[in-house]
Every structure is written in C-alpha cells, then in structure tokens.
Amino acid sequence: MKGKWHYIVIVAFFAYWNVNSLFWLGTSIFGIVLLTGLYSNRVSSLFLFVCTLSFVFFSYYAPAIATNKPVIAGDVIKGIVVSTVKESHHSFLFTIKEKVSNEHVIVYVPKPTQRRGMFQHGAQCTVKGTYEKPTRARNPGNFDYRQYLKKEGISYVMRVQNDDDIVCTGQSRVASILTVREWIMASLEAKLTVDSFAWVNALIFGEDENVSDDIILTFRQWGLSHLLAISGLHVGLITYTTYLFFTRFCLVSKESTSIILIIFLPFYAILAGADPPVLRATIMTVTFLFGNLMNKKWLTSDIVSFAAIVMILSDKYAPYSLSFQFSFLVTFTLLLSKTLFLKSPFWNVLNISFICYFAVIPLQLNVFYFLQPLSLFANLLIVPYFSFFVIPATLLSVLLALFPLHPISEALLSIHHFMITEVALPVLQQVDFTWVIGQISPVSMIFYYCTFVTFMRNWEREKRRSTFLFGVVIVLILIIEALQPYFDRHGYVTMLDVGQGDTIVIELPYRKSVMLIDTANTTPSEQPYGTGEQVIQPFLWSRGIQKVDHVIITHFDEDHVGSLPFILRQFKVENVYTHPTVPEQWEKVLMNVNHEKVKANMDLVVEDIRFEILHPNDDESYEENDRSVVISALLGGQTFLLTGDIGFTVEEELMERYPSLTVDVLKVAHHGSKYSTSEKWIKQVNPKVALISVGRGNRYGHPSEEVLARLKNAGVEVFRTDENGAIMYKFTEKEGTFYPFYP
Template sequence: MILPILAAIITASFVYQFNGWLLVLLSLLIIRICCMKNRKLLLLVLLCSFFVVVRTYFYVAALEAPQEKIVQQVMQVEADSLTIDGNFLTLKGKLSGKTYLVYYTLTSEAEKEQWQGPNIVDQVLLSGETQNFEPARNLNGFNQRHYYQSLGISQLLLADSISLRKQTGFHLKNLRQHLIIAIDSKYPPRLASYIKALVIGYKDSEFDEYGSLYREIGLLHLFTLSGLHIQFYLGGIHLVLKRLGLIRETRLVLLSISGGLLILLTGGSFSTIRAVMSFLIAFCCLTLQLALSKLDQWSIMLLGLVFCFPLVLWSIGAQLSLYFALILLYLSDLKLKAWQHSLLFSLCSLPLLIYSFSEWAIVGGLFTLLLFPLFEWVILPCCVVLFIGSFIPLPSFLSQLVAFLFQLVEKVLELLLIPNLTIGKPTFLLLLVLIGLVLISFDRIKADKKLYGPFLVASLLVVSIAHSEKGLVAFVDVGQGDSIFIKLPFKQETFLIDTGGRLTFQQAAWQRRKQKHSSDYQLLPLLKSLGCDQVDHLIITHNDADHMGELSHVLDEIKIKNLYLAKGSQMELRVFLTKVKQTKIHLVTRGDIIGEQLKLHVLSPTVSQGANDDSIVTYFQVNQQKFLLTGDLETTGEQKLLEHYPRLKTDFLKVGHHGSNTSTSLAFLSALAPEYGIISAGKKNRYGHPTAETISKLREQNIKIFRTDQNGMIYYQWSGITKRGEIKQLIDFPE
C-alpha cells in the first residue's frame, strides 16, 4: 500500500508547488513499481493518483482568491480562535464559504472590554480588505502562505470595522469555547493553561509563556494531543464498552462516534485526527479480521488524511506527527530496552527535526523517557479529573497537588537544562538521504547487523550542513531596520552588522501588547538554519533602535565573540555594556580593520555621538565583488567619505538610511558607480521609505535596485570551490 499512496501524494504535491527533487523521487518510485510487474499495483497507483490529484486541484483552487474589499458582511466565527493582545484582535471565521484569518486594531478601551466579556462570539459584522498570505521573507524562514493554506485558511482579512452580533444560540461547534471558559473560571492561569493543552488541545498565549521551558528542552510534544492522549481517551471508552458486554461491531460504531466528538472538542488538530484515524483503522482491522500490516494501516491513514486535507503535508506539525508515528511503527517490531527505544527514537527523529527547527534538543529523548510515564499515569489522568472538576465540586487539594507536580518537574528541568545543539537546516535532498539512512538502519537492526556504516555517513552529512562550501552576504529582512549577515565558505568566519529592532512609541496600558522579540522570527531562525551557533564579529553601526534594538536578545541567544562599536558611541550604552559578559568589546574608528580571514575596512567615523552620520561604514571584497555598507549615513557623511576616499568604488551599495531623502546624493552615486543598490526598509512603513526621490536617483544612475520591503531577504551567494557567485532574492516583485 505504501508505494501507490506515496506516488499519489507526490504527484498531487505538484499541483500546489513544483519541487525538482520530488520529481526525481516520483520517477524512482514509478520505476520501482514498474519493475515489480504487478498490474493490480499499477492500477492502484493510477486510481490513487487520480483521486488525490483531482481533490488537491479543487482544494487549492478554492483557496486562491483575488484581493477584494469586504463591506458590512456577516462572518461565522470559530469561537475558540478569538485572541486579544493589547489593542490587537485576531480571529478565524467563514465568509461566503471561505475561511479567513482576521486582524483588527481595537480603537478604545471600552471596545476592548466589550470583546473580553464572557459571551461566546459566533458572528461578527465587519468591513475590510482581504490580502494574500506572504511566502517566506527570509531564507529558510516561516512561510505564512504554506502554513495557513495547509489549515484551509484562504486569506488574511484586515478589518477596518468589526462589531459583535447577537449570539444565535448554542452550537456544538462552540462547545469547546464553553469548556475553555469553564476551565479558566475554575483554576489559576498557569494550571488552567496546562489543563486546556493536555485535555482539549487548546494552547493560548499564556501557554506560549508558561510552556517555553518545555519547548526549549524538546518536551512540547507531551502537551500535544497525539497517540498518548487518544489511546487514553478511546482506550478508556473501549474498556467501558467492553465491560458492558457490547460486541466488537457495536464498539466500532460507538468508538467512531466518540472519535469524531473528540476531534471536534479538541479543535481538529492534525495530530489528533491522525491518532484517532490510526486507532480506528487498527480496531477496524481487528473487528473485520483484515490482515493488514502496521505499515499498510499507516499508509491508509495517510491517504485518508491527505484526501480530507490535501495540503496537510505542508504543515510542520503534521509532518512531525506522521514521521514520528512511522518511526514508532518500525520500533514496535524491535525487541529493545526502554533506554534503547528512547535513544533510537531520538536519533531517528533528528533528520526532520533539524529540517524543521535547525537545532536538536540533546536531552529531549532522555527527559521524554523519564517523564512519559509520569504524564501517562499521573499528570494526564489528574488533569482529566480536574477538567471534570470544572463542572462538579472537587477537593481543592487535588488541583494544588497537580500544580505542585508541574512546579517540581519545571524546577528539575531548569536545573538540568542544556542548550540545544544548533546543526543547521539540511537541503531537501539531504533530508531524503538522511531518512533513507534511517530506513536502512532499521533493516540492519532486523538483520542483526552493526550500524557503524549508516551512523558514520549520517554524522558526516549532519556536520557538513553548518560547514557548507557556500559563502553568503545576506541583507536580512528585519522590517524597518538593518541587519546584514556575512558567512565565509566552510564557516571560516562570520560577521553580523546590526541586529534590527522595533522603534517603540508611547501607548496607553490597555494598548500595550506582550513583548516579543522580532529577531526570534527573522534574524535568529536564519542564523540557526545556516548552522551558526556563534558569531565571530558583531558590528553595531549606531545606536538607533532599528539597528541595535535586538542586540540584548541576540547576545542571550547566540554566543558573540567580538562586539564592535564606533568610538564615542559607547557613552550612551555604558549601562548596557556593563552587563555584557563573555564578549570582547572593541571601539573602532576610521582606518581600523575588523576580521581575520575577511577584512572589513572601517571608513567612518573618527568619533561617534551615535547619530546617523556617525554610522560605522565598512568596505570589503569577497569573490572579487566589492561591498560598501553605510548604515544610516546621510548626505553630509557621504560627502566626508568621498573627501577621504575619492577613488572609492563598489559593486554593492547598501543604500543609507533605508532610502530616505536625507541620504544617497547623486554625487555619491556617481562617484561610487555601484551595480546594485540594496535598500533595507519595512513593508508599508510609516516613514515612506524608500522615497520616490531616492529611487529616481538610483534609476538615473542605472543601478539595479533590490528592496527588502518588496523582495524580502536579498543575498549574494558564492561557491568556495568553483568561485561562481550570484545575487538572489526571496520574493520576485513585479517592477
């Protein structure tokens, strides 16, 4: 069953997005199937492919829609999707058969209080404009389009006005929200957050905060509804039905109904649906005496999941859930001790984990081994009892006991916490090779052969990710700010120039949102995906928040060997600098050189007060390409630069001050004669950067323009072996 179903799914994936390596894999599968000379199998391949491709085509077509204005229309809301953070409201809902993600900025504190009331929101009246989801804006970054469309959400709807409609009465689809409200009203926020996650699969913003430790140590799967939880629920129901003396066929029907209700109450996550389908398929085979192998059962479940949700495999959560289930399937046939099972599962999970997150929680497998029995036999049953206690009186000591258990577990985890190992993101081809080595390893274990060969090859391939022969100069899309990352081939040396950051504005208390670090979504995922666990040289061009606002967080997350500031600018940062540990601080001025393998020449300033014209200007050459990085240098600074370096030329110019009118004079452009002008600016920023005047000057000089607001991350990449280089962009923007 596995071969025709895989062939069908790979064929259908081309309907959504073409991938050359998937085409190669499909070709190999077809060759393998043809070599088997089995007409029934070939017919099954054609039938599965036809139905899955047709289903995927119409599903994708239904998601695609032009941007349009929405005027005073009624939307059916998913009640449990409503969240409020400061003055920012989000929800999901259906309009004319399509599902939208709605963003709305609340206009007053009174309006916020109205939305935060105890009422269940199932309908709203709104106006606004739809907008397509964006692809990844940075290399290896979050792909908004793939993620939301895999969930069946068509577009983003930016609401101009939105008002509550009178509740239309009780609906089964709103039952989950009633349960959430009941739990929140009964227990303290932290405990309520854990109960909601474990029992009904609801993770709110509080869980994002409280569960950060579990996420960091690789234990978040214990709070994700999957095989453990479904086995507990449906297994318990089956035990009761069996004790009642019901025959298998009746039990199968009742378990199917129970599984459907469970999916509804837990929000219909892919991991829950997968686990319910797996349980029911296995029980169906037992009831109907079907001789299907575990792999065939897994394949049927996969086919059913893809037919219901054609883009499910574009979701990281679904990928991990399915892959982990496949590994456990193979491991179930092996006679292993508990620690061997845990170790092998952890190692076999590595390929997809690093492809998804670029890092590996080294102790995650060990803690899973230790904590899994505690969650299975103590914490989960106790949370179910507390959930029931939301509706009937229970002794208060029980909730205190469970809260104490969570506190105890977290204290132990904090004491034994080991930082994750940053490995980098493998290419899709390398991912396939690593998964192939995992499957080969299982065959060798069954044949009682050693694993030295596959383990050695896999280790070398994993190490090679961070030490790629590709060099990189990346103008990272950090919104309205600057950040430039330089990585030499084979990881000889790394540079980071500015960290990006948000400019903050004064707001009333009710408007303030929870503080999130923008670098967690832009800069840091890029560095980790490239296998960068430390930066050799970090340069802060000047003291503006949009250039150094994320400095403190970056220092916390990644080891920085050397930090460079313009001489004089340190006075404004002296309090902050006293807190910097294990990083050498250097004060640079004109004429200094930063780096060893690559020399970054400091061309300006002599002494800095932290202003735009005091930005550190650096010049370097890689692969016979010259780069000039100007920070927020303005026209006065440009003139001084030309006075000191009248023969200065460059191929790549990082346009000063995000392309504002105060920088980039015609004289400066004419003297430098750059081939490419890179502008780092935020999409639809409030300052109007880059200005039409600056764009006109660049075009007048026949300079090819790249803009992070339009093109996402822009990077020059070259091979350390062939020396061949090219400039790339993440988003093709029509000129």
C-alpha cells in the same frame, strides 16, 4: 490487499510530491518501485494495478500549493463558516468557504464586537471587508505565513472594519459541541489559576497560547514540543479508562461499551480541537472497535493506513500538515518495527524513543534547522512523566474542577507546574548541546530514509554489524549536511529585511568567518515578535550558522543594536566592535564578551579580507547617527561601503578625507533619509548598486523620494528590503551577483 494498505499511503505521498515542484522525482521513484515489483514477481499484478491507479488518482486529487488563485470579485462574500472561531489580542478570526468559488477565506473581525455569538461553525455569513494577501516570509529561513495558509487551502484573508459589515445566521451540529467546549474552558479558567489553566488548555483543548514562552521555547529546543500538544496518547488513555469504568464498575457488556466509545470518541476529538494526531487515534480506535463488533481482525498497519486515507480524502490539504506528517511517520515507523518491542519495559521505552527520534530528523531539520542530541535522553525521562502522571492528572483535574473539587485539581496541576518550572526547565536551560545543521536537501532526505529503512531491517534481523554500519552512515549524512558550507567556494552578503532597522550578514567562502553588521531592533513596529528570535536566528540557523565570529555595531540607536543581547545569548560570539563612545547601559551588556572600540584608520582583517574603518574619528561632538562606524571592503571584486546612519556632515568629511573614494556597492545611509546621500556624495563615490534597508510603510517616509531621484538620475541600480525582502550577494574571489529574495 491485507497487510498492504500502507503502500497506498506511500503511493499517495509520492503523488503529492509529484504535484508540487518535484514531478520528475516523485514519478521516477514510483516508476522504479513499480518496475521492480513487476520483475521480482513478489507482488501480484492486481496489487500493482491498484497502486498505479492510486498514484494516478492522488496525482490529480492533490492540490498544488504554489498556485496563485485569483481574488474573489468584489468586497462582499457569502459563505459558510467551516472552522472554529479563534481569538487573538485584537480580533476574532474564522474561515469561510465562499459560496460561489468554494475558496476558503480567513475573516478577521476586530474587537470589541457585539456579534461574537453569531460566529458559529456552520453559520451562513455575509461579510463586507477588505481583501489582503497573507504576509509572506521576507527572508530565507523565516516562517512563511502565506505558504502556511496555502497548505491549508487558503490564499486570502478579509478584514472587517465595523460590526455592521458582517451578518451570520444559523449553525451546524458541530457548533453545539464547540459551545460545550467553550463553556468547559470558561468554567475551568474561572476556577483555576493562570498557570494551572494554561496546562489544561494546552493538554486537553489543544490551545497553548497561555503556556509561557519560556516553556514553549525550551521544549522546542529539546524536541519536547509534542508533549504540549494533544496526541493519540490522550485518546488511548480515555479509551482505556472509559472501557474499564463501564465494563468493571458499571458491569456493561464489552459490546455495549464499544458502541458507547464509537459514539463518544468523535465528540471528544472535536472537543480536543480535532488536530491530526487526535483524528488519527480516533479513527484507528473507532475502526478497531467496529472490527471487534463485526468479529473482524484487521492488522494494525491496515487500520493506520485506513485512518490516513480517510483523513486525506476528507481534507486534500491534510498531507501538507506538519502534525499529520509527524504523527503518521512515527506511527508507521513504530508499527513496522514492532518485533523490536519484545524485551523488558525499559528497553522497549528506550527503543521507542530512539526510533521516534531518528524517524523525524529530516522533517525537524526542514522546519527548525537544528537537532538536540540529548533530547533522546530527555524524552526517556519526561515522556513517561507526562504519560503516567501529567496527562492522567490533567484529565482527572478537569473532571474534578467541573464539580466543587477544584482545589484538588489546583493542587495536582500546581505540583506539575512546579516540577516543570523549578526542576526541569533550569536543568534543560543549563545543558545546551544544540547542533545547528540547517535545512536538509531533498536528495539527502531520500538518502537518509533509504538508509534508515535498511538500518531498521538489519536491526530487526539482529544483524548487529550491518546495523552498526548503517547507523554510522545515518550520522555521516547529517555530518556531511552540516559540513557542506565549509566546502562552498562562494561567499555571501545578505541584507536582511528586519523592518525599519539594519542587519547585514557576511559569510566568507568556505565558511572561514561569519560577520554580523548591526542587529536590528528588538521588535519592529510592523511585526508583533522579536526580530532576533523570528528573523535573524532562523536565517542564521537555516544557513547552519551557530557561531558568529565578528559583530560590528555601527552605532547605538535601537534599530541597529536592539537584538544584540539576544544574539549574545543564543550564539557563540567571538568579537564585538563598536565606536568609542559606548553608552553605559551597553557597556554592561558587553562586559562578558571580547569588545573592541574602533575608529578611522583602523583595519579589521578577516581571512585576508580587509575591512577598512573610515569613520568615526576622534571628534566626540557627533550626534549618535553621525558616530556610525563606516566600513569599506572588497568582496567578490566589488567594493562595498557600509555607512550606518551618517548624514550630510559626515559625508562631506569623508569626501574631504578620502577624495579618491569610489565604490561599487553603497549601503544607503539612514534607511534613505533625505538628510543623507547627497547628490555630491553619490557623484563622488559613484556606486553601481545601492542597498536600502527600510521597513514597509514606515512612519518616517523612508526612503525619501529625493534620495531615490538622486540615485535614479545617477543610473544607480537600487535594491530595497521593503520591496525585495532580503537582498543577497553571492560572490567568489573575483566576481559576484545580487539575488533579491523577491525579484
């Protein structure tokens, strides 16, 4: 098995794939590989037997993340704390392994609390609280917290109401190390400025919550997020400097130094947060040092494989972690391409950046939906800067700050902060070549990696022509993925769940045009983040949308227009349409965009589809809700009526002005307010389907029970974003079907 242990890791990967929804694909690929090995006679029967046995084992070992686990009985749990204690703005949170069921539950304890000292790793706790399911994604392309926790083996959270409801005693040995970690962090926070501590906290302890959002977003957009996390590079630098210090300055033997490192590195891994890249590098380094002590020369690929297997066996959910996937994918790719790194240092750095960039593209598209082609060159400049200056300087700063030399630490970190905020960020933010592709399909991902492996093999063999051709194929795969919507004969209407607000996205067939009707609030009261950033943009990017042809703002209430400035910054917007009475503050926002004011009897014709403006008229005495732009359009053989926030008065006017107005799909006005959608209005427009955009548990009581009763009595099928999440309508020229995100 020497030199072949990485095949066991690959087998484990297919087994995990086999368990989660793609049974036929994982089994089929493994079967093909197995039969190929048998008939080629290039591998031994023993090796194939070990691979088959491993596949069967990991197929039973791998947990299915889609499984709905039952709630633990009662409102009291007893168990052991198995995680570090984290702190948010409003609470402390940690994970408990329940004593009877062995299920993992996240416990939230509100601030302030007198019992913080009880919450230690390994503590035995009795907790009384309320069970909740974690929040789930309510729109396509949005972050799914429930699914994220399932990938960590957690299906439920428990919220504690009072201090008396939780009692913990004892702690593990790991808790002592974590206590040292907290003491060091507190000491550094007291001595360093906010900006300097933010960098130390991120690069030494793996906590990036103090780094500014501006830096995090820019680094993410440029594919530099890995620089804000602790990686194997930290372990390598610490190992190297410690080894030199003891062997050169302290004259300690190499064997004794290796033993010191074998003991010390696991402690450092815990201090650094024990993320997968750190654990991988720690296990690899300890294994390598142990091999040297035993006079064993193990192949690096086998050491990496051993690290992966150890991590999987110690945590069966580890392969679901993105950092695990990124870390091992990049490491294996570089190891299997080591013959390419025999040139000058410059070409070695260039090759490493190139290989790492292309190795993770499918994973990046599955999570972030976009690529930054220029990030290859940004990494060439910024990665060496972090590797040879920032990380060593940060490590040195921590040592100096723990002694009366923290002004030197502050000076080093201030120089770095200046270089990032005043030099790097302005350049990166001005140069934007983001390529939004959308989520890549599983078939394309397989095809991509097969092509990538062939590309790498030809590159190693210096077959330049074949290497170039397969490189072209890799780019073509990405281009085809990006162009797929332009060959889709279907159009889509999506009412996004944006909380208590409105946003409707209309995509015409063959992606001939993209229209956005309203842009929701800036931050819904029930969600602690920006709607544009966390809801609208991820949805559009997951669909491969980077350009919005038309934005219609029905009126200027915050819950319909709040995220417009964000949309104008992040997307190329061709046209914006509003009612004629535009508030002064919004006139300024719309100064640099093609802005047209619309009113009744005007039409917006988009690729042969007529969007008829029915309201407002020339009367300027309306309140803002009643100024809403009302639109009628025929999509997929069904007439849609989009009504903004109009009330009874405007409904009466529309019935008088358009006595023959009937529709198939009615967007219920004002989130289902009892002051809209009268019985007379429903009877005249006679909709078959009603769509209500409304926030869960909103303080206004929307949708009104009266409105729901009127719709029910009229036999109208109702879809609500608070119950169904996003509501999607997929249509062709003559027909369409509704697909609620949650049936």
